[in-house]
Each structure stands twice: as structure tokens, then as C-alpha cells.
Amino acid sequence: FECHLIGRVEAAMEAQGQARQLRQAQGDRVKEGDGLRCLSRFAYLLGDREAADRFGAQAVELLETAPDGPELAMAYSNLSQLAMLAERLEDTLMLGGKAVELAERLNRPDILCHALNNVGAAGQWLDFAKGRRDLARSLGIALSGNFQEHAARAFTNCACVEMNRLNFKEASSLLERGIGYCVENDLATWRDYMRGVQAQLLVRLGLWDDAAAVAHEVVDDEATTPLVRYPS
Numbered sequence: 001f002e003c004h005l006i007g008r009v010e011a012a013m014e015a016q017g018q019a020r021q022l023r024q025a026q027g028d029r030v031k032e033g034d035g036l037r038c039l040s041r042f043a044y045l046l047g048d049r050e051a052a053d054r055f056g057a058q059a060v061e062l063l064e065t066a067p068d069g070p071e072l073a074m075a076y077s078n079l080s081q082l083a084m085l086a087e088r089l090e091d092t093l094m095l096g097g098k099a100v101e102l103a104e105r106l107n108r109p110d111i112l113c114h115a116l117n118n119v120g121a122a123g124q125w126l127d128f129a130k131g132r133r134d135l136a137r138s139l140g141i142a143l144s145g146n147f148q149e150h151a152a153r154a155f156t157n158c159a160c161v162e163m164n165r166l167n168f169k170e171a172s173s174l175l176e177r178g179i180g181y182c183v184e185n186d187l188a189t190w191r192d193y194m195r196g197v198q199a200q201l202l203v204r205l206g207l208w209d210d211a212a213a214v215a216h217e218v219v220d221d222e223a224t225t226p227l228v229r230y231p232s
Contacts, residue, residue, distance in 0.1 A: 033063035034071040037078050044082065045189070047226045056082055073102035073111045080118040092122035113141035113150050121157040128165065135161060152182050152190035156197060163201060171201055189228055192218045196231025 020035035040055035056079050063072040077099035083091035099115035120134030135158045142151035155178025162171035175198045182191035195218050202211035215232035218224060 029062055030066050030069060030071050033059045033066070033075065036062065037071070037075045040078055040082070044085075045225055045227050049086075052082060068102060068106075070103075070106055070108050070111055073099050073106060073108060074114070076102065077111060077115040077118060080115060084118045084122045089122050089125060092118055096122070109141050109145050110147045110150060113138040113145070113147060113154065116141070117150065117154050117157055121161065124161050124164065128161075132158075132161060148181075148185045148187060149190070152178060152185075152187050152194070155181060156190065156194050159194075159197060159201075163197075163204070168201060168205060172198075175201065189225075192221070192224050192228050193231060196229070199232055 020032055020039065023032040023035055036055045036059035040052045040059060043049075043055055044052035056075070059075040060072070060079060063069070063075050066072070076095050080092050080095035080099055083095060096115050096119040100112060100119065103109075103111035103115055116134045116138035120131045120136075120138060122131075123134060124131030135154060139151065139154035139158055141147070142154050155174055159171045159174035159178065162168075162174065175194055178194050179191055179198065182188070182194060195214055199211045199215040199218075202208075202214060218232040219229050
């Protein structure tokens, strides 16, 4: 898990695959299912959407055979995130709703803020004010709970929502805060993704040279994955 946060996603994928085999051999369905959910996330970051969907669906299928737990809530939220990224609004809200309900029942604020992030990012297209509130709540929970990856993701989606509404001042402030947060907490993967979004914002502001400089810093780094470089 830590490898993927610092940009070593291929190493994370390999280690998680080995861990899954061990859990499978032990007959531990819950930990195997949680491992499948992690593999889904890593596969997406490596640009393999087909594998991400497959691992994500397998995780939910396996975890639904066990008593309701945080692993299932997070697996629902992972599928909600994948649906959000594919712009499947109904699936995002349905799966995100399941994750929110289970996370609240289990008193898991970390999973709650992850699910609210998905629901808010997608829900902006139905009700902008509610989507913004869900995202702000997600960011607040993440920061107060020190859920660092969730906070980085929330900063990103909060900024993107403001960009969609042409609220460039708010978007710029969120990106500056988010990038600073990532630097402070060694979240290289999210730092570079957010810098790409920052480059897009600079283009919209007409600051072409600044945008190119920021984007090149990310694109020219061979250690980053194609997906992380995509916004740049």
C-alpha cells in the first residue's frame, strides 16, 4: 500500500498479488477480498481499466459471502469510484450509497469520506450545491482523521468541481493546499496528479508558459505511471 502512495505502483501490485495468494491459501475470504480491492485500485493506476473492473467485482462478490464489515464497505466504495471515473452516474450513486450506509453503521469515517468523495464528484451534475457539500464533508473528515490518501483525493476532486463551474480562484487555492499537503506527507502519486490538474487550470487562465513548465515536470519524470501523467 505504501509503495503506491510514493509512486511505486508496479511494486505495490506485485506485493499485493503475492499477499492475495497467501490469503487464498489460508482460506481467509475477508482478507483475500480486501486484497482484490487493492489490486483493483493499483490496476487502475497502472492504466489497466479492464483488470481494475474485474478485481473490483471479484472483491465485492467474495466479501458479500461474509458478514458485513469495513472491507465490504470499502469494496463498494471502490466500485463507486470506478463508476465515477467512467462517468456512470447512477452506478456511482447507488454503490456509493451502499458504502456510505455501511460505513456509517460501522462507524468508519475513513470509508465514509472515501464514499462521499465519489458521491460528491458525480452528484455535482445533478445538484451542484449538494455535490460540493459532500466533497467538503469528505475533505473535512479526511483532514481531521489524518486519512492522508483520502484527503489528497478530496483536494483533487474539490478543485475539479470548482474548475467545472469556472470558479478558478477557489480551484487554485484548493490545488495549492492539496499539493502542499502531498509534499508534506510524501504522497508523490497524488502530488503529480494534482500538478497536472494545476497545469490545466493555468491553461484556462491563459498562463501557457507556466502551464507547460508544470506539466513538463510531471511528464518528464519517467518514474510516474501513464495515468498519473495523464492530466499533464
